[in-house]
Amino acid sequence: MDVQQIKAFAAQFDPQPFHLDDDAAKKTLFGGLAASGWHTAAITMRLLVTSGIPLADGVIGAGGEISWPRPTRPTDVLHVESEVLEITPSRSRPDRGMVTVRSETRNQHGDILQVFTAKMVVSRRP
Amino acid sequence: MDVQQIKAFAAQFDPQPFHLDDDAAKKTLFGGLAASGWHTAAITMRLLVTSGIPLADGVIGAGGEISWPRPTRPTDVLHVESEVLEITPSRSRPDRGMVTVRSETRNQHGDILQVFTAKMVVSRRP
Numbered sequence: 001m002d003v004q005q006i007k008a009f010a011a012q013f014d015p016q017p018f019h020l021d022d023d024a025a026k027k028t029l030f031g032g033l034a035a036s037g038w039h040t041a042a043i044t045m046r047l048l049v050t051s052g053i054p055l056a057d058g059v060i061g062a063g064g065e066i067s068w069p070r071p072t073r074p075t076d077v078l079h080v081e082s083e084v085l086e087i088t089p090s091r092s093r094p095d096r097g098m099v100t101v102r103s104e105t106r107n108q109h110g111d112i113l114q115v116f117t118a119k120m121v122v123s124r125r126p
Numbered sequence: 127m128d129v130q131q132i133k134a135f136a137a138q139f140d141p142q143p144f145h146l147d148d149d150a151a152k153k154t155l156f157g158g159l160a161a162s163g164w165h166t167a168a169i170t171m172r173l174l175v176t177s178g179i180p181l182a183d184g185v186i187g188a189g190g191e192i193s194w195p196r197p198t199r200p201t202d203v204l205h206v207e208s209e210v211l212e213i214t215p216s217r218s219r220p221d222r223g224m225v226t227v228r229s230e231t232r233n234q235h236g237d238i239l240q241v242f243t244a245k246m247v248v249s250r251r252p
Contacts, residue, residue, distance in 0.1 A: 013168035016175055016184045029186060029247065037187055038171050042139035042164045049142055058142045060155060061163055063193025063241075115189075121155065 001035060001043070003074045009039040034071030040078070040114045041066065044105045047080045053101065057123050062098070064118035072114075076107040085117070089124060097124050127161060127169070129200045135165040160197035166204070166240045167192065170231045173206045179227065183249050188224070190244035198240075202233040211243070215250060223250050 003022075010019030014036035017024035025033045049059055072078070086100040099122050105114035129148075136145030140162035143150035151159045175185050198204070212226040225248050231240035 009168075013172045014175055015172070018184065018186075029183060036168075036171070038164065038168045041167065042135075042162075045162070045164050046139045046141070049140055057155060058144065060144075061194065063191070065189070065191050067189025068187065 001039075001072055001074060001076050001078060003033065006033060006035045006039065006072075006074055009042070010036050013038060030071050033074055035073070035076075037066075037068045037072075037114070040068065040072045040105060041116070043078055044080055044103060044114060044116065047078065047105075048082065048103065053082060053120075055099075055120065055122055057121075060121045061118045062121055064116055066114065066116045068114050069112050072107070076113065078105055078107060078113070080105050095124055095126070097122050127165075127198055127200060127202045127204060129159065132159060132161045132165065132198075132200055135168070136162050139164060156197050159200055161199070161202075163192075163194045163198075163240070166194065166198045166231060167242065169204055170206055170229060170240055170242065173204065173231075174208065174229060179208060179246075181225075181246065181248055183247075186247045187244045188247055190242055192240065192242045194240050195238050198233070202239065204231055204233060204239070206231050221250055221252070223248050 007020055018028040018030040018034055019036050022033050053059055080103050082101050082103040085102055088098045090096040099120045102117045104112050106112055133146055144154040144156040145162050148159050179185055206229050208227050208229040211228055214224045216222040225246045228243045230238050232238055
């Protein structure tokens with residue numbers, strides 16, 4: 001994450017002062033430039049997809065609960081720690097199931113920036 | 127939303143076949159090219175910020191519940207319908223409160239593509 005990436009994402013999807021302008025951000029609740037929560041979510045997804053969860057059909061989320069306990073800052077280096085909480089076979093479709101995965105996005109100091117508990121659609125082995 | 131935007135977002139944040147390649151997408155659960163759910167979320171945020179919710183300090187989400195009942199397709203034109211569900215003054219900080227807002231992202235046919243029920247941090251009038 002760096003200043004340019006934060007501002008570029010914000011200009012496209014979340015054009016608010018605390019994501020776009022260092023000086024304006026100081027006067028806001030964030031106290032300085034912060035990434036859009038959706039930017040943190042998008043980078044988390046990239047980490048899950050590229051270095052991530054070994055699902056045969058890909059990472060397909062039906063939805064979940066997301067929270068941003070702290071803002072992501074320009075100097076933050078992100079990584080994701082995921083844990084499978086539950087595996088539920090589908091009742092109506094024997095070839096499918098639902099997996100609940102909790103993913104914490106942390107920076108290099110171990111601060112939790114995002115928690116996403118997702119329900120993912122998966123194939124079942126025959 | 128168009129094919130190029132879907133693929134560009136996916137290449138950056140969610141590089142999976144069903145978001146990147148029309149032919150490969152046909153053989154997946156999606157049955158054709160679909161936008162990343164995070165792309166839908168990011169566009170929803172842009173709509174909320176630019177045409178949207180009249181909050182003095184901006185749209186600042188602490189978190190919430192998100193779901194994607196249907197995939198967003200290349201021809202979809204998105205709009206958002208929001209409803210304030212709850213307003214809770216902070217107990218510890220008299221100048222703040224929490225507002226719960228449910229936002230449905232729909233396409234031009236009225237199909238619901240995303241539901242996001244968010245808790246937002248707001249200032250209270252003195």
